[in-house]
Amino acid sequence: MKHRVGKVLLSRLEEISQQSGGQLNIQDIDAIIESVEVAIKEGGGQDSSLLSGVKDIANEIRLLKQNLSTDNKNGNNASLGAAGLELDAIAQSTETAANTIMDACEQIQSQLGQLPHSDAKDAIQQQVTQIFEACNFQDLTGQRITKVIRTFDTVDKHISRLLKSFGIDISSTSPEAHKPLDQWTNEDFKNGPQLSKDAPSQDDIDKLFNG
Amino acid sequence: MAMNTSMNVLIVDDYKTMLRIIRNLLNQIGFNNVDEATDGTAALKKLEEKQYGLIISDWNMEPMSGLELLQKVRATEATKAIPFIMVTAESKPENVVKAKEAGVNNYIVKPFNADTLRGKIAAVLGG
Numbered sequence: 477m478k479h480r481v482g483k484v485l486l487s488r489l490e491e492i493s494q495q496s497g498g499q500l501n502i503q504d505i506d507a508i509i510e511s512v513e514v515a516i517k518e519g520g521g522q523d524s525s526l527l528s529g530v531k532d533i534a535n536e537i538r539l540l541k542q543n544l545s546t547d548n549k550n551g552n553n554a555s556l557g558a559a560g561l562e563l564d565a566i567a568q569s570t571e572t573a574a575n576t577i578m579d580a581c582e583q584i585q586s587q588l589g590q591l592p593h594s595d596a597k598d599a600i601q602q603q604v605t606q607i608f609e610a611c612n613f614q615d616l617t618g619q620r621i622t623k624v625i626r627t628f629d630t631v632d633k634h635i636s637r638l639l640k641s642f643g644i645d646i647s648s649t650s651p652e653a654h655k656p657l658d659q660w661t662n663e664d665f666k667n668g669p670q671l672s673k674d675a676p677s678q679d680d681i682d683k684l685f686n687g
Numbered sequence: 688m689a690m691n692t693s694m695n696v697l698i699v700d701d702y703k704t705m706l707r708i709i710r711n712l713l714n715q716i717g718f719n720n721v722d723e724a725t726d727g728t729a730a731l732k733k734l735e736e737k738q739y740g741l742i743i744s745d746w747n748m749e750p751m752s753g754l755e756l757l758q759k760v761r762a763t764e765a766t767k768a769i770p771f772i773m774v775t776a777e778s779k780p781e782n783v784v785k786a787k788e789a790g791v792n793n794y795i796v797k798p799f800n801a802d803t804l805r806g807k808i809a810a811v812l813g814g
Contacts, residue, residue, distance in 0.1 A: 571702075575707070578704070578707055578708070582711070585711075605801050606800075608801070611708055612708065612797055612798035612799065614702065614704040615705040619747065
């Protein structure tokens with residue numbers, strides 16, 4: 477059964493790959509997932525190693541949701557919206573940084589405007605212009621983040637749809653139920669910065685620390 | 688021939704940082720009458736209220752993209768002749784071709800520098 481599933485899927489994937497000139501992109505995910513469904517159904521069962529692999533992917537996504545969710549360690553209600561929030565936070569902080577930089581540049585330009593013309597003034601103005609140009613980064617960062625969020629969302633939706641079609645609910649199979657603190661591993665402690673709205677202040681930390 | 692920098696310029700982008708950058712660069716060139724819009728729909732409203740001599744627009748915006756804005760600008764008698772420069776991260780040949788077909792006057796890819804913006808504006812306005 478396993479070998480038959482593999483041959484059917486391989487053949488379908490080769491077909492898709494040829495149609496897209498050897499380069500698969502995000503729009504092909506639909507076709508790929510459909511191929512997996514067909515291959516598994518034609519293969520005759522749900523216990524193929526292929527389906528097992530898809531479950532593994534789904535669990536990884538679920539773990540990622542948990543890791544990115546600041547207020548729900550179970551991740552049962554976490555969604556890729558949480559991942560989106562984290563990425564939005566990156567875009568926000570780069571925007572803040574860019575604006576701070578440009579505030580300072582505009583101050584410099586304003587001061588320069590009051591000085592008599594000189595080579596030094598021209599040179600400084602040129603450098604300030606370069607700083608403004610460099611602030612293009614914020615726009616591009618934001619656009620790339622949006623792309624990542626959309627890609628991630630698409631993958632998650634397709635995986636969930638695939639598993640649902642086989643009656644598999646990964647929330648009930650997830651191994652990562654909320655653990656008591658004495659069972660946390662080193663990895664559990666690595667959560668990265670919290671979102672601004674959730675992040676405790678130094679005062680909060682001091683209060684916790686000092687009891 | 689010097690550019691007429693006293694004209695009204697409309698800049699359109701959903702990223703406020705980018706609006707700020709373009710405004711600053713335009714000020715340096717001498718364009719001080721600069722209005723902003725954060726998407727095509729808002730830009731069309733501005734175009735109904737004032738006469739502009741130049742539009743500089745991003746492509747990827749919601750609810751109305753820069754391409755849709757361009758198409759509407761070119762389809763409207765009052766605005767069809769306004770020079771329109773697309774400033775966008777979209778760099779595929781298909782994008783450039785599509786924008787050209789829609790009537791864009793010039794196309795700048797992000798990230799860009801002041802000289803590029805100045806040069807493209809000069810090319811479009813004949814400066």
